Amino acid sequence: MSDSNIIFYIPPILFSIVALAFFLLWRLKVTPAWQWAAGFAQTAAGFVVSTFLTEPHLAAFASGLIFIGAAYCYGSGLMAHFRVPRLRAPRLIFVALYSITLVYVVYWAESLVAQLFLTDAGFAVLLGWSVCVVARKASRPIDKALIVTTSIVVLDSVIRTLFFTFFTNSSDNFSDFATSLYNLEVTVTTITVCMFFPFTALGASASAAIERHRAAAETDELTGLLNRRGFWDTLGSDFGSEIPQGSVIVFDIDHFKRVNDTYGHAVGDQVIQGLGGELSRRIESGGYVARFGGEEFVAFLPHVPLEEAVAVAEGVRSSFAVRKWNKQGLDRAVTLSCGISSTWIDGLGLDRIIEQADEALYAAKAAGRNQVAVGSGRGLQVPMADHRKLAERA
Numbered sequence: 001m002s003d004s005n006i007i008f009y010i011p012p013i014l015f016s017i018v019a020l021a022f023f024l025l026w027r028l029k030v031t032p033a034w035q036w037a038a039g040f041a042q043t044a045a046g047f048v049v050s051t052f053l054t055e056p057h058l059a060a061f062a063s064g065l066i067f068i069g070a071a072y073c074y075g076s077g078l079m080a081h082f083r084v085p086r087l088r089a090p091r092l093i094f095v096a097l098y099s100i101t102l103v104y105v106v107y108w109a110e111s112l113v114a115q116l117f118l119t120d121a122g123f124a125v126l127l128g129w130s131v132c133v134v135a136r137k138a139s140r141p142i143d144k145a146l147i148v149t150t151s152i153v154v155l156d157s158v159i160r161t162l163f164f165t166f167f168t169n170s171s172d173n174f175s176d177f178a179t180s181l182y183n184l185e186v187t188v189t190t191i192t193v194c195m196f197f198p199f200t201a202l203g204a205s206a207s208a209a210i211e212r213h214r215a216a217a218e219t220d221e222l223t224g225l226l227n228r229r230g231f232w233d234t235l236g237s238d239f240g241s242e243i244p245q246g247s248v249i250v251f252d253i254d255h256f257k258r259v260n261d262t263y264g265h266a267v268g269d270q271v272i273q274g275l276g277g278e279l280s281r282r283i284e285s286g287g288y289v290a291r292f293g294g295e296e297f298v299a300f301l302p303h304v305p306l307e308e309a310v311a312v313a314e315g316v317r318s319s320f321a322v323r324k325w326n327k328q329g330l331d332r333a334v335t336l337s338c339g340i341s342s343t344w345i346d347g348l349g350l351d352r353i354i355e356q357a358d359e360a361l362y363a364a365k366a367a368g369r370n371q372v373a374v375g376s377g378r379g380l381q382v383p384m385a386d387h388r389k390l391a392e393r394a
């Protein structure tokens with residue numbers, strides 16, 4: 001091949017750059033899948049070997065192995081991105097069978113046409129298999145774009161296989177590969193349509209990383225519930241500035257410092273997790289539960305009237321009070337107090353209603369703890385026994 005054919009240098013250079021970019025993204029934990037970098041690096045190496053290696057049989061054999069390795073890595077990258085099982089065993093069996101056939105085709109049958117057919121078909125089947133497995137998992141537009149661009153790479157292989165095997169009279173001699181029309185076609189489609197694939201993989205990885213970081217910033221690590229920021233951001237994205245009427249319950253564990261002091265901080269953490277689990281089980285979907293800090297949790301129940309919110313709080317309080325903590329090494333009951341307020345009482349904004357529920361919580365603590373109290377802007381902080389009267393007045 002003449003060195004003036006500069007076009008043949010482009011795929012290895014482009015894919016090396018892409019591989020380096022993905023390697024850095026993997027080191028920076030933007031993408032959890034090192035297989036992207038490995039796949040692109042192998043593609044670069046495959047082009048170097050198939051075009052520039054002077055021993056033609058070795059070039060055909062090595063590039064055949066490298067390209068199937070790239071297809072395997074792209075598949076693993078896709079499966080990691082979409083969080084589906086990797087199907088390692090069946091895919092590795094496929095690679096093993098392919099490799100045995102490759103040895104036969106290159107060193108026994110000595111057929112270039114058969115080797116190119118095998119490599120293109122093997123690449124298309126292995127990558128197409130992974131695309132089919134992950135396709136229904138793609139819901140975000142960038143993920144759908146990734147499926148489309150990967151399918152284009154598969155389709156490119158299929159069309160090339162069919163065209164060069166059945167519709168042309170290509171040379172069957174390995175030494176003619178570098179200057180073949182086939183090699184030119186691979187090079188041209190790789191640096192045009194196939195380049196959409198790495199760019200969408202890059203976009204999909206970056207967008208998944210941004211989503212992961214946003215979720216982490218809005219989630220309480222200990223309980224997996226929303227934190228204060230997540231609470232307000234989620235309400236903002238669900239309702240904008242039109243937050244509906246509803247009720248707020250604030251929960252706080254009684255004498256929690258004693259739990260920490262007597263049994264240790266780790267046991268205290270498990271009690272907080274226990275309350276978090278209780279709340280996510282008991283607050284029905286449609287409700288918003290967050291850990292606002294320490295052992296204080298806030299629940300906003302849209303469209304739920306005060307009476308029903310009192311029943312929810314009472315359900316959580318009573319079941320938490322009888323919960324056993326033996327497994328955690330705690331041999332006594334832990335109780336909690338609840339403060340409730342509702343936008344239906346005073347027509348105030350949610351932030352003011354949370355403050356009122358907090359004031360009611362202090363009333364519940366002052367009244368002896370392990371109880372539910374209702375608060376309103378009229379200065380009322382009513383212990384649970386009297387909540388019905390307030391609900392009637394509201």
Ligand code: GH3
Binds near residue numbers: 253255264
């Ligand atoms: P009260 O009945 O009046 O609520 O008394 P309390 O002892 O529960 O008082 P308070 O609610 O102020 O106690 C909060 C304690 O929670 C203080 C702090 O040491 C502890 N705390 C805050 N965050 C954590 C945490 O993440 N893990 C553990 N184990 N303890 C925490």
Ligand code: MG
Binds near residue numbers: 253254295
């Ligand atoms: Mg407390």
Ligand code: MG
Binds near residue numbers: 252253294295296
């Ligand atoms: Mg507290």
